[in-house]
Amino acid sequence: xxxxxxxxxxxxxxxxxxxxxxxxxxxxxxxxxxxxxxxxxxxxxxxxxxxxxxxxxxxxxxxxxxxxxxxxxxxxxxxxxxxxxxxxxxxxxxxxxxxxxxxxxxxxxxxxxxxxxxxxxxxxxxxxxxxxxxxxxxxxxxxxxxxxxxxxxxxxxxxxxxxxxxxxxxxxxxxxxxxxxxxxxxxxxxxxxxxxxxxxxxxxxxxxxxxxxxxxxxxxxxxxxxxxxxxxxxxxxxxxxxxxxxxxxxxxxxxxxxxxxxxxxxxxxxxxxxxxxxxxxxxxxxxxxxxxxxxxxxxxxxxxxxxxxxxxxxxxxxxxxxxxxxxxxxxxxxxxxxxxxxxxxxxxxxxxxxxxxxxxxxxxxxxxxxxxxxxxxxxxxxxxxxxxxxxxxxxxxxxxxxxxxxxxxxxxxxxxxxxxxxxxxxxxxxxxxxxxxxxxxxxxxxxxxxxxxxxxxxxxxxxxxxxxxxxxxxxxxxxxxxxxxxxxxxxxxxxxxxxxxxxxxxxxxxxxxxxxxxxxxxxxxxxxxxxxxxxxxxxxxxxxxxxxxxxxxxxxxxxxxxxxxxxxxxxxxxxxxxxxxxxxxxxxxxxxxxxxxxxxxxxxxxxxxxxxxxxxxxxxxxxxxxxxxxxxxxxxxxxxxxxxxxxxxxxxxxxxxxxxxxxxxxxxxxxxxxx
Numbered sequence: 001x002x003x004x005x006x007x008x009x010x011x012x013x014x015x016x017x018x019x020x021x022x023x024x025x026x027x028x029x030x031x032x033x034x035x036x037x038x039x040x041x042x043x044x045x046x047x048x049x050x051x052x053x054x055x056x057x058x059x060x061x062x063x064x065x066x067x068x069x070x071x072x073x074x075x076x077x078x079x080x081x082x083x084x085x086x087x088x089x090x091x092x093x094x095x096x097x098x099x100x101x102x103x104x105x106x107x108x109x110x111x112x113x114x115x116x117x118x119x120x121x122x123x124x125x126x127x128x129x130x131x132x133x134x135x136x137x138x139x140x141x142x143x144x145x146x147x148x149x150x151x152x153x154x155x156x157x158x159x160x161x162x163x164x165x166x167x168x169x170x171x172x173x174x175x176x177x178x179x180x181x182x183x184x185x186x187x188x189x190x191x192x193x194x195x196x197x198x199x200x201x202x203x204x205x206x207x208x209x210x211x212x213x214x215x216x217x218x219x220x221x222x223x224x225x226x227x228x229x230x231x232x233x234x235x236x237x238x239x240x241x242x243x244x245x246x247x248x249x250x251x252x253x254x255x256x257x258x259x260x261x262x263x264x265x266x267x268x269x270x271x272x273x274x275x276x277x278x279x280x281x282x283x284x285x286x287x288x289x290x291x292x293x294x295x296x297x298x299x300x301x302x303x304x305x306x307x308x309x310x311x312x313x314x315x316x317x318x319x320x321x322x323x324x325x326x327x328x329x330x331x332x333x334x335x336x337x338x339x340x341x342x343x344x345x346x347x348x349x350x351x352x353x354x355x356x357x358x359x360x361x362x363x364x365x366x367x368x369x370x371x372x373x374x375x376x377x378x379x380x381x382x383x384x385x386x387x388x389x390x391x392x393x394x395x396x397x398x399x400x401x402x403x404x405x406x407x408x409x410x411x412x413x414x415x416x417x418x419x420x421x422x423x424x425x426x427x428x429x430x431x432x433x434x435x436x437x438x439x440x441x442x443x444x445x446x447x448x449x450x451x452x453x454x455x456x457x458x459x460x461x462x463x464x465x466x467x468x469x470x471x472x473x474x475x476x477x478x479x480x481x482x483x484x485x486x487x488x489x490x491x492x493x494x495x496x497x498x499x500x501x502x503x504x505x506x507x508x509x510x511x512x513x514x515x516x517x518x519x520x521x522x523x524x525x526x527x528x529x530x531x532x533x534x535x536x537x538x539x540x541x542x543x544x545x546x547x548x549x550x551x552x553x554x555x556x557x558x559x560x561x562x563x564x565x566x567x568x569x570x571x572x573x574x575x576x577x578x579x580x581x582x583x584x585x586x587x588x589x590x591x592x593x594x595x596x597x598x599x600x601x602x603x604x605x606x607x608x609x610x611x612x613x614x615x616x617x618x619x620x621x622x623x624x625x626x627x628x629x630x631x632x633x634x635x636x637x638x639x640x641x642x643x644x645x646x647x648x649x650x651x652x653x654x655x656x657x658x659x660x661x662x663x664x665x666x667x668x669x670x671x672x673x674x675x
Contacts, residue, residue, distance in 0.1 A: 016075045016106040019068055020053060025096035025116075026064035028173050033090025034121065036061065039083040040073065040102065048073035061095060076104070079111040085124045094118040096174075098624075100127075114628050116388050117147070118174075132391050132629045134493060136502045144387045148505075155383045157520045160411075163437035165373040166517050167411075168380055168404055175404040206592045209569065212601070216567075221605060224566035225660070232570040235340055237659075238351050239312055239320035240468070241571070242289060244661045246560045247362035248471035251320075253459030254286035254311065261288070261309050262331035263324050271323040271340060273316055280313065284465045287312045287320065291357045293365075293438055295329055298430040305426050306579050308354045318467045319658075325350045327579050334581040345586040352594070353579045356572050359565070360427045361435065362557065363573070368415070369436035370443065371554040372673055375400070376407050377522040378513075378546050385509035391493045392506060394626040395486070395543065399550040401616060401623055402674035420607050424600060426574040444526025445513075449545040451479045470653075470661035471556055477646050478552045478664060479544070485639035486543045490536050492631050500533050507533060510542070551619050555669040562612040566605050568595055573604065611675060619643055619669045 226232035295307035338350035514531035515521020528538035
């Protein structure tokens with residue numbers, strides 16, 4: 001579908017000059033030494049002869065390069081389609097052609113042909129101006145089907161771990177890091193490691209919490225914020241970890257005290273600021289977190305992880321604070337309810353054991369399972385079922401940048417049998433995978449993957465309650481901005497129920513989301529439309545889920561990792577020994593004995609520093625251009641404008657926030673999961 005089309009026959013056939021600019025993609029093996037030929041066509045039936053693109057004694061079509069060719073051909077007022085092919089000269093089997101831009105010097109008109117394809121030897125590719133159409137409107141259906149069949153071969157699915165989201169069987173060359181980005185990753189890791197040696201300490205235990213704090217003196221290893229602010233062990237900070245750090249989607253409005261939590265009104269009275277328990281419930285001041293999903297998961301030999309439930313109170317200072325922590329699910333003599341009035345280090349130990357379970361949930365579910373791995377299945381389904389020409393492919397493609405590559409890297413290094421998770425975290429890879437399996441059995445796209453519904457399910461959608469819930473407030477603003485963008489974009493291409501049902505690609509795409517994983521699908525629950533798209537509401541919901549999860553949800557789960565994990569007592573991934581079973585007085589020495597030793601602490605610091613790095617463009621600023629349709633470009637510009645306005649709002653809010661929450665400033669939210 002193009003905006004510069006004409007049915008008028010061109011009578012002026014005089015020779016004029018065209019400049020044909022060809023951009024070869026920055027992908028492994030993208031360049032070619034083959035001979036390239038093009039023919040320009042219009043819908044009036046006129047075409048040029050064969051135009052051979054070659055510069056004498058010049059190595060054309062090199063990876064990541066743009067070449068310009070001057071050619072003479074009959075004048076055409078409009079160029080609706082370009083035909084491109086190459087021969088078998090050279091050593092490469094294929095060539096990745098990014099774009100061809102034709103500038104007619106006579107009329108000064110420019111026609112853009114976004115290929116974004118590998119060009120096989122001998123095949124004549126026909127691409128229309130702007131290359132954007134639904135399959136039912138594409139005149140080159142045979143070419144489109146051939147390309148989709150090739151992509152199904154390239155993007156084959158695999159389930160390396162039973163019960164987990166699907167992954168690609170083998171990482172396609174298209175999905176690998178660009179040379180520049182890969183270099184930046186390696187350079188950053190090396191830099192952190194080298195400078196880290198300046199603070200690496202010999203094996204041994206910590207002498208004091210101050211001793212641990214003293215290692216943060218390098219320009220690389222700055223003090224994590226909770227340590228720098230000296231708030232890490234306060235109840236206010238512990239409460240804020242539920243609503244403004246990296247695991248913000250568990251806090252739930254308490255309408256009645258859970259029966260499993262053995263608290264009484266008398267027990268809670270000192271912490272309710274004079275309110276009766278029932279009044280605190282009625283005024284929506286009580287909240288809880290129940291980590292029942294963690295109960296009974298595998299852990300490494302000699303270690304433990306609890307499945308706690310905790311009660312929180314939103315006080316008159318608009319701060320969320322813990323008022324009761326029970327470390328195991330069922331009340332028992334050896335499972336007391338810990339209170340803020342308990343001895344200092346006894347209460348601190350209870351908070352640390354709670355955070356161990358919370359951190360295990362975060363890394364397994366919030367982070368790895370339901371951003372990285374879940375999005376890989378969505379990327380595979382998109383590549384397998386939507387042509388490069390499809391407008392929805394163009395909408396989604398920027399939000400899959402490096403996703404499959406980073407997942408492949410993580411699963412062979414961080415999450416392998418001898419990787420970081422297994423070496424450092426109490427749950428190891430077996431516990432991590434088990435948590436993902438459990439959540440995947442109940443996770444629903446129309447609830448868990450749809451922010452307003454997810455917040456509503458926890459009773460916290462109403463922004464007049466639980467003030468200070470910065471994640472909710474900033475994420476909702478971004479959700480609405482993304483929703484506006486997607487809704488307006490979809491409206492450009494679908495104008496009736498038939499436009500959906502006749503789009504066989506979008507139907508196959510939606511079906512693959514619900515198809516069982518054992519049959520190569522994503523096996524997701526709660527997919528709007530149940531695998532059949534008939535209206536904009538269902539399509540927008542799915543698209544919003546993908547874009548929002550790949551950008552906003554991952555940013556919220558990822559970029560504060562160094563701040564949280566970088567000081568182990570603040571948010572431990574492993575605790576030695578056993579959780580307290582009574583309220584006996586604990587000392588600072590008891591806390592130190594529970595912490596990882598110096599060598600393990602260094603490993604935690606270095607990996608969370610690396611994972612918290614920013615490497616790709618901000619949301620709405622795409623590394624590769626896919627959208628060329630002027631109407632869609634205008635929609636994108638409005639999206640970018642709204643994001644800029646939201647960024648200004650967040651910066652203004654940050655000036656007055658007691659606890660900083662910068663992570664959802666659109667200026668630092670990337671388009672995709674690339675770290």
